[in-house]
Amino acid sequence: MKLLYDRLEEYSRQDYYGFHMPGHKRNTEILGVDLPYAIDITEIDGFDDLHHADGILKEAQERAASVFGADETHFLVNGSTVGILSGILGSTKKGDKILVARHCHKSVHHAIYLNELRPRYLYPDFDGEKHWNGEIRAEDVRKALEEEPDIRAVVVVSPNYDGVVSDIREIARIVHEKGISLIVDEAHGAHFGFHPYFPERSNGLGADVVIQSLHKTLPSLTQTALLHMNGPIANRERIRRYLDMLQSSSPSYVFMASMDACIDFVAGEEGARAFHIYAERLAETRNKLASLRFLRLLESDHYDPSKIVISVSKANLTSHELYEKLLRDYHLQMEMVAGTYLIAMTSVADTKEGLDRLVKALLEIDGELEEPKCCAEISGELPRQEQVFTPFEIAEKNEQGLGESISWRQSEGRVSMEYAYLYPPGSPVIVPGERISREAVELLAFYEEQKFQIEGIQEKGRIRVLKNE
Secondary structure (H helix, E strand, C coil), X not given: CCHHHHHHHHHHCCCCCCCCCCCCCCCCCCCCCCCCHHHCCCCCCCCCCHHHCCCHHHHHHHHHHHHHCCCEEEEECCHHHHHHHHHHHHHCCCCCEEEEECCCCHHHHHHHHHCCCEEEEECCCEECCCCEECCCCHHHHHHHHHHCCCEEEXXXXXXCCCCECCCHHHHHHHHHHCCCEEEEECHHHCCCXXXXXXXXXXXXXXXXXEEEXXXXXXXXXXXXEEEEECCCCCCHHHHHHHHHHHCCCCCCHHHHHHHHHHHXXXXXXXXXXHHHHHHHHHHHHHHHHCCCCCCEEECCCCEXXXXXXXXXXXXXXXXXXXXXXXXXXXXXXXXXXXXXXXXXXXCCCCCHHHHHHHHHHHHHHHHHCCCCCCCCCCCCCCCCCCECCCHHHHHHHHHCCCEEEEEHHHCCCCEECCCEEECCCCCEEECCCEECCHHHHHHHHXXXXXXXXXXXXXXXXXXXXXXXX
16 A cells, blocks of 8 residues: 555545645646646645654655665655765764775765765776676775774675675675674665565665665656665664755655655565566566677676676677667667666566567667677776875865866876766766876776766866875
8 A cells, every 4th residue: 555645645635725835736737737746745734754754754664664674764855865975974973984885976975075084995896808897895895994993884886887796795794893884875776685586685684774776776756765774883863863964854745655655566466576577578688688799798796687788899889889879770768878888777667568679679780780899998997096185185175276277188197186987877987185097097088089978077178186286
């Protein structure tokens, strides 16, 4: 039973007139557009308050915790970003050291800046043949914690944008030996655990704080996500406090109803049947794509099969050309295009017709290709760079007028004051405070040659750096 949606729908049919926000006053005629004004309300009698939930929203979040196997769950209406910010800020104090995956989302770096943290980086294994980032190795986590025992929290992303999953169980065990929290950005893994075809979710593997984007891989509206907390280590009170500060004080009831309905779906028999069909269709799709000659379906040992990653590294076209061809000739919009591959994201809401169209298009394009050649001239591995200042320290220097703008092609050896990254996935090649390496410049040049948009820098083709003394 979709409790919140059902109550909102029932309320919309009644004759209550609202002298309260929002300003559309549930008038579905005023703009002549098909938007859910009739169920868009604020915190009125009978509908609870997300920031002090003790009624229908409390029940909805408790049900979410039960369905996703967490001790405690909170609705997020500002996306996974607000969960990542709250989880990190609530698990650290100003100036702490934090161990983070270097290919994490930019929101992790923003939390580092806000709490003036001193980051230490975990670099994922890099597969030079596939040109993508692999797992975060548990042994690297152990080594880092032994070398710097004053680290106060660990953040990893699993699965990563490409679908690669790390050994969260072993990483959690190592982290807990030090008595600190493991925060897992599982934004792309909200569908985990609902069918054995997919990996287990981090809630059941020992993670203390887990953030999931419902809207990414489950049928829920954009911007809806969940923050889960487990076990005795996470400082739940501080994390809740940051959620109260960072989340909107006027949370969307449309968003929350979408989450509640999504959770009702995955928890019931209808959801179980849908996931069974979804798993069968995905397996069939991947089996058909395994016959590609020059294009390649990428996989790894520990992997989320919902991500269909197609490599062009052995084909005589670029990833951008494949992306444009799928869009222009087949009307198939991909999720992301990277240096040598692109990603088609699937979900339990995909139809057989949609998956068949993708297979047909890729097989046709592959059949038209001639002798393969490698189009990639660079690996795409994240460069390892010297951290000279923390992001907060370098921001202060920038405010003091100690920066200058130069061409990023001439920036090798200079200390960056800006980020540089592709979005998606939003994993920085350069972080403020790092000394820019030759490898970073070459990687950005490769991205530019491949016609990717480099974000984070304020002025195209240039980057702000610390002035030479």
